[in-house]
Amino acid sequence: MKLNIANIRNTISTAGLKVTPQRVAVLEAIYKLGNHPTADKIQEYIRGEHSNIATGTIYNVLETLTEKGIIKKVLTDKDVMRYDGITESHHHLYCRKTEKIKDYQDTELDEIIRNYFKKKRIPNFEVDEIKIQINGKFKK
Amino acid sequence: MKLNIANIRNTISTAGLKVTPQRVAVLEAIYKLGNHPTADKIQEYIRGEHSNIATGTIYNVLETLTEKGIIKKVLTDKDVMRYDGITESHHHLYCRKTEKIKDYQDTELDEIIRNYFKKKRIPNFEVDEIKIQINGKFKK
DNA sequence: GTCTTAAATAGGAATTATTCTAATATAGGA
């Protein structure tokens, strides 16, 4: 992943966006925090580490980055949106108890599903992306 | 589905819940409205059709019905929770453009996935349920 | 390096979804 600032700046710039300190800070926070932070966590991180940033700006930046496909929104059972810096295809494990979300990559499963939808078409629907949400609980 | 009032009352009662007019109205609304209504849509429907109902009650009832497995919460990319009266295993088609959610049942696919996870275990995770979210767009 | 301007941000108010609270009402068993 794009862990250093130069790469982050480059990612933003390549998407045709102005490289502002706020955008860099938000994207850096998402990469550093990992584990699908909320807007709130991102703000907290930025305010702790760096400078001040307006709440509205966080949401603006997140929206912009999402539009450009640099980050993704993550679905949750709760009403708070979360953000994910990994945009390669992957799935999520949702723990009912702890509300943790963990990434789950499984190329074999992807392959099986891709093959399945190659032969089977859904009428009147054009498939872009398939995400699998696996609910259960983490054993410790 | 349980379309008539007698069945709805029975569903609520069998779950060990008191059969109140509000619970009946909410569940009826979910069945009648279909298409995964929001709490707001449910309230609108009830206020139009029947009597008044407190907003807090809608949320209370939805929570209670969800706990008993009579309805399910549906994940969305937006921050508004939606509710589903169908609790048999099924998946959802999400349209990026119209934000419509359509049910998608596919027993063949379920079978493939069930078999897959029979042989492949995810370390430290106990799987309860697998949901597939298919993003794309409806062709008209 | 300076200028220019379209685009971005700040700060705070406004909105929206949801939860909470305490007072009142009621379902359903005794």
Added chain:
DNA sequence: TCCTATATTAGAATAATTCCTATTTAAGAC
């Protein structure tokens, strides 16, 4: 019919997100 635990009401409170407008700034042009 009565009793009581549970549910509902109305409205206040909270939390997440969006909106608004004045100010600032990135980056391309000069």
